[in-house]
Amino acid sequence: MNLRLLLISHAATAAQRAGRIPGAAADADPLDARGIAETAAARSKLGLPDDVASFVSPAACARETAQALGLTATTVEQSLADMNYGRWHGQKLVEIANEAPQDLAAWTSDPAAAPHGGESFSQLVSRVGQWLDTLDVAGTDNASLHPRNVVAVTHGPVLRAAIVHALGASPTVFSRIEIAPLSAVELRRSLRRGWTWWPASS
Incomplete structure (x- = not known):
């Protein structure tokens, strides 16, 4: 393999626990004390590699999750932003x-x-x-023995989208993929096989 990417969904926010769609502003839904504590507890379980390049969504909840995970030198990446929910931003699903x-049924x-x-x-x-x-697969001189490690802290929908893309699956499967807060998805990319989905614990 040439590249190992660990995608992590941010910790739950108070708005998320209340069933509310995230706000539109990047700082709309920061982590509360509970979210920070849950992230700290998950840090050792995630087994983050030491030699890692890290990226993060511009949202406060993602940036604060990355910080609580000990990822200090992160690059803010706009492509990792949460889905644009249009006029549904900040509303409760109920x-x-x-x-x-009918709009909600169509969207799901x-x-x-995109009825919103x-x-x-x-x-x-x-x-x-x-x-x-666009991620570089040739991270080292001997990439097959020493893969480039990348971590990205982002949002559940982004992890779902990454799985769909990596597998070359139809986007119609999106509603069958569940991503909980602080979930990890591991993708690996090689020049020969392209993207593959691996158990995050391996």
């Missing part, structure tokens, strides 16, 4: 279900649908896939 049930079943006026899941897969495919 409110959307009551006010616009059709990857091309923001980004569809298919568009998210394209955005995340473009970033994945």
